[in-house]
Amino acid sequence: MTTDTITPDPGSPEGPATPATGTPLLEATDVVMRFGGLTAVGGVDLTVNTGEIIGLIGPNGAGKTTFFNCLTGLYVPTEGQVRYQGKVLPPTPYKVTQAGMARTFQNIRLFHNMTVLENVLVGRHTRTKEGIISAVLRGPRYRREEAESRAKALELLEFVGLAGKRDHLARNLPYGEQRKLEIARAMASDPGLLLLDEPTAGMNPQETRATEELVFAIRDRGIAVLVIEHDMRFIFNLCDRVAVLVQGTKLVEGDAQTVQSDERVIAAYLGTPYEPEAAEAAAAAEAAEPHVESTESTDSTESSESTEEDQ
Numbered sequence: 001m002t003t004d005t006i007t008p009d010p011g012s013p014e015g016p017a018t019p020a021t022g023t024p025l026l027e028a029t030d031v032v033m034r035f036g037g038l039t040a041v042g043g044v045d046l047t048v049n050t051g052e053i054i055g056l057i058g059p060n061g062a063g064k065t066t067f068f069n070c071l072t073g074l075y076v077p078t079e080g081q082v083r084y085q086g087k088v089l090p091p092t093p094y095k096v097t098q099a100g101m102a103r104t105f106q107n108i109r110l111f112h113n114m115t116v117l118e119n120v121l122v123g124r125h126t127r128t129k130e131g132i133i134s135a136v137l138r139g140p141r142y143r144r145e146e147a148e149s150r151a152k153a154l155e156l157l158e159f160v161g162l163a164g165k166r167d168h169l170a171r172n173l174p175y176g177e178q179r180k181l182e183i184a185r186a187m188a189s190d191p192g193l194l195l196l197d198e199p200t201a202g203m204n205p206q207e208t209r210a211t212e213e214l215v216f217a218i219r220d221r222g223i224a225v226l227v228i229e230h231d232m233r234f235i236f237n238l239c240d241r242v243a244v245l246v247q248g249t250k251l252v253e254g255d256a257q258t259v260q261s262d263e264r265v266i267a268a269y270l271g272t273p274y275e276p277e278a279a280e281a282a283a284a285a286e287a288a289e290p291h292v293e294s295t296e297s298t299d300s301t302e303s304s305e306s307t308e309e310d311q
């Protein structure tokens, strides 16, 4: 996988056109989200430019997922505005995905009784144009579109390393592969910006390293990435900029060096200064331990099947 060059993808003919590298893609302005008397997000600004990988970190309950939900139409912000490629986003997950932003969830949401390939095909539905009548009649245009979607889905499974498991039921995949499948499904909508909510949660060190490489490879395909993570090594290795949320407000935003050494970030979140050498040594020691494939399954109390609204 190439990790040092940014090569904007020419884009799918059906997908939204991605502008030149370095231009604003997502612009969130003064986003506020209140739940009754609780202000979960208290006026957050964030810009993601094309070609960037941006990290969003902060303590538990800081408002990171709530902010993601405001960006992706799951919540209608109490105040503020979210623009994508200069246009105000409609507060509907389906329309946000159609506009070019796709996401994964902290608690994996797959169609567990569908195959791996079928899960990715579901992710194509914002890009298919054929209506219900055409689908019932299975006319030539429908069949052409279906073949294109299948080719795209297979290419994405190859990209995330799941091509060999395309006919497996999603529920039978180990946990780390379910996370990869969620990423492939999100990418099936041809996004210009991918939002990842804790993509390495529950992964072992080898899976985490592989996910790091995968995120670089996604960026190299011309897709910008906004990622929430608690694994600081992952964040500081990957991100061009990192924003730190604490109690619903943005404490600091900057490059890895700036954020790591900020006294306020150390006090409110990191606890001790982040030391790359120590993190590398700890990761190397962990990696040297026998590899145990994570098979943790999805929390059964969570809705295990996504709905169209969630896409």
Ligand SMILES: Nc1ncnc2c1ncn2[C@@H]1O[C@H](COP(=O)(O)OP(=O)(O)OP(=O)(O)O)[C@@H](O)[C@H]1O
Residues within 6 Å of the ligand: 035, 038, 040, 058, 059, 060, 061, 062, 063, 064, 065, 066, 067, 106
């Ligand atoms: N639907 C909701 N109704 C009421 N309160 C909510 C709702 N969603 C989130 N909250 C509250 O908003 C605050 C921010 O939660 P959020 O899940 O966004 O934090 P987070 O930074 O993503 O945390 P974590 O790192 O643990 O995932 C918390 O106090 C949470 O209890």
